[in-house]
Amino acid sequence: MPPFGRAPRTPEPPPSPSPDASAHPAGHIRLGVESVTRKPFDIAVPEGMAQHVTLLGLTGSGKTTTAERLAEGAVASGVALLVVDAKGASLRAAARRLAAASGLDYREVVPGAPGTLGYNPCAVGSRAQVADKLVSAFTHGPAGQVYRVIAMETISILVGILQGLGEPVTIRRLRRELDRTRMPGLAHRARDVTPELADDLADLAKRGGVTADAFEGMRSRLGALLHGEYGAVFDGDGPQLDLPAALASPGVTYISLPALAVSQDTALMARVLIQDLKQAAFERLRQPDTAPAMLVLDEFAALDDPAQINDLLRQAREARVSTVVSTQQLPDPRTAHALRSALLGAGVVIAHRVGPDDAEAVARVIGTQRGVQVTRTMGNDGEAARRSVRTVDRYTVDPNVMKQLATGEAVVLSIVGGRRVATLRVLPPLSADPA
Numbered sequence: 524m525p526p527f528g529r530a531p532r533t534p535e536p537p538p539s540p541s542p543d544a545s546a547h548p549a550g551h552i553r554l555g556v557e558s559v560t561r562k563p564f565d566i567a568v569p570e571g572m573a574q575h576v577t578l579l580g581l582t583g584s585g586k587t588t589t590a591e592r593l594a595e596g597a598v599a600s601g602v603a604l605l606v607v608d609a610k611g612a613s614l615r616a617a618a619r620r621l622a623a624a625s626g627l628d629y630r631e632v633v634p635g636a637p638g639t640l641g642y643n644p645c646a647v648g649s650r651a652q653v654a655d656k657l658v659s660a661f662t663h664g665p666a667g668q669v670y671r672v673i674a675m676e677t678i679s680i681l682v683g684i685l686q687g688l689g690e691p692v693t694i695r696r697l698r699r700e701l702d703r704t705r706m707p708g709l710a711h712r713a714r715d716v717t718p719e720l721a722d723d724l725a726d727l728a729k730r731g732g733v734t735a736d737a738f739e740g741m742r743s744r745l746g747a748l749l750h751g752e753y754g755a756v757f758d759g760d761g762p763q764l765d766l767p768a769a770l771a772s773p774g775v776t777y778i779s780l781p782a783l784a785v786s787q788d789t790a791l792m793a794r795v796l797i798q799d800l801k802q803a804a805f806e807r808l809r810q811p812d813t814a815p816a817m818l819v820l821d822e823f824a825a826l827d828d829p830a831q832i833n834d835l836l837r838q839a840r841e842a843r844v845s846t847v848v849s850t851q852q853l854p855d856p857r858t859a860h861a862l863r864s865a866l867l868g869a870g871v872v873i874a875h876r877v878g879p880d881d882a883e884a885v886a887r888v889i890g891t892q893r894g895v896q897v898t899r900t901m902g903n904d905g906e907a908a909r910r911s912v913r914t915v916d917r918y919t920v921d922p923n924v925m926k927q928l929a930t931g932e933a934v935v936l937s938i939v940g941g942r943r944v945a946t947l948r949v950l951p952p953l954s955a956d957p958a
C-alpha cells in the first residue's frame with residue numbers, strides 16, 4: 524500500500540500534538556508533522572531559509588496558512604517580517620495577530636484603511652536609484668527605449684535638485700516638475716546648490732520633440748499612480764512606511780496589494796514596490812550585521828511580472844532576506860523559464876495539492892529511486908505461476924500523491940543543510956483563530 528495514497532486516508536484522528544509539540548522550538552520553525560512517522564519537521568532559522576521557500580498549491584490547498592505558520596516561527600526567532608499580500612488581504616489579520624502575540628510593532632499599508640501608513644517610494648535612495656525605481660516600474664515597449672532613457676535622465680536630475688535643495692521628493696512633486704515651463708524656474712533656484720544639475724535641467728527644458736513627449740508620458744504615468752487606488756497612500760503626510768527599517772529590526776509590516784482584477788494602477792504600485800524591495804535588500808548588503816529578515820509574498824502571480832519577481836528572489840537571497848513566495852501554479856516555461864527554475868530550485872519547496880503538470884514537475888525535482896518491481900502471473904488455479912523481477916526507476920514521491928493531498932498536507936523538499944523529503948500535515952498557526 525502506498526504510504527500516502529488517497530484511498531487509505533487514515534480514519535483515525537490526525538495527530539493532535541500537545542501544545543508543546545506544536546510550539547516552535549527555539550531557533551526553528553516547526554512546520555508540521557510527518558504523515559507516516561509523526562515526527563516533527565523543523566526548519567532552522569535563518570539558515571534553513573537562506574534560499575527562498577516556494578509554496579505551491581491550488582486555491583484552498585493551504586498555502587496562506589502555511590505561509591502564516593512559517594512567518595510565525597520566524598518571528599518567534601526574532602526575524603523582522605514583511606508581508607506583501609498580492610491578492611486580497613488574507614494575511615492581514617494573521618500579520619496583526621502575529622505582532623500582537625509577540626509584542627512587536629505592527630505597521631500596515633492598506634489603501635483606504637484608517638491609520639494606514641503613507642508610502643513614498645522616492646524617500647530613500649540616491650537620485651539614480653529613485654529614478655530607476657520609478658522608471659523601471661513602467662513598461663516600455665522596444666520602441667519606448669528612448670523615452671525610458673530620457674525619463675531616467677530627467678527624473679534623476681529632478682531628484683538630485685530637490686535633494687540638494689532639501690525639499691521633499693514625492694511622486695506628486697516630480698509630476699509637477701516634469702513640465703518644461705517650470706523647469707527654468709527650478710533650475711534658477713538650484714544654481715547655487717547643484718549648479719551642474721541646474722544647467723542640465725535648463726538644457727532639458729529647451730529640448731522639444733521626443734524629450735517633451737517623454738515628459739508628458741512620465742507625467743501621465745505618475746498621474747495614474749496618484750489618481751489610482753494608492754493615491755492617498757502616496758500623498759499621505761502622516762507616518763510613512765520605511766522599507767529598509769521594516770527589514771532591519773524585529774516587527775511586522777503588512778502591505779496590501781488588493782489586485783482583485785489587477786488594475787493598471789495596482790500593477791504599477793506593485794512594480795514600484797518590487798523595485799523598492801530590491802533596493803532595500805541591496806542596502807542590507809552594506810550592513811552585514813543586520814537582523815535576519817523574512818519577506819512573504821503571497822500569490823505573486825497576481826503581479827504578473829515574473830522577471831522582476833525572479834530578480835527580487837536573487838537580490839533578497841544575497842541580502843539574507845528569507846523569502847517565501849506562494850503561487851497556485853508554476854509559471855509557464857515558455858514565458859517565464861528563469862522564474863520557474865528558481866521556484867523549483869528553491870531551498871525549500873512546499874507542494875500542497877497541485878494540478879497534474881506541477882505535480883510532475885515537483886516529482887521530477889524530488890527525483891527517482893531505484894527499486895525492484897515484482898510481477899506475478901497467476902495460473903488458473905490462483906497459484907503463482909510465474910514471477911518476474913526487474914529494477915525500475917520510480918519517482919520518490921508519486922505525482923498522484925501531490926494531486927490528492929488533503930488541505931493542509933504538503934510534500935516538502937528541503938535541500939538546505941542536507942536533503943530532506945517528507946509528506947507533512949502542516950500545523951495550523953498557534954495564534955490562529957480557533958476555527
Ligand SMILES: Nc1ncnc2c1ncn2[C@@H]1O[C@H](COP(=O)(O)OP(=O)(O)O)[C@@H](O)[C@H]1O
Nearest residue numbers: 581582583584585586587588930931949950951
Ligand atoms: N495546515 C492546516 N491545518 C488546518 N487547516 C488548514 C490548514 N491549511 C489550510 N487550512 C484551512 O483550509 C482553508 C484554505 O486554506 P488557505 O491557507 O487559505 O489556502 P490557499 O491559500 O492555498 O488558498 C482555510 O480555511 C484554512 O483554515
Ligand SMILES: [Mg+2]
Nearest residue numbers: 586587588613
Ligand atoms: Mg491563499
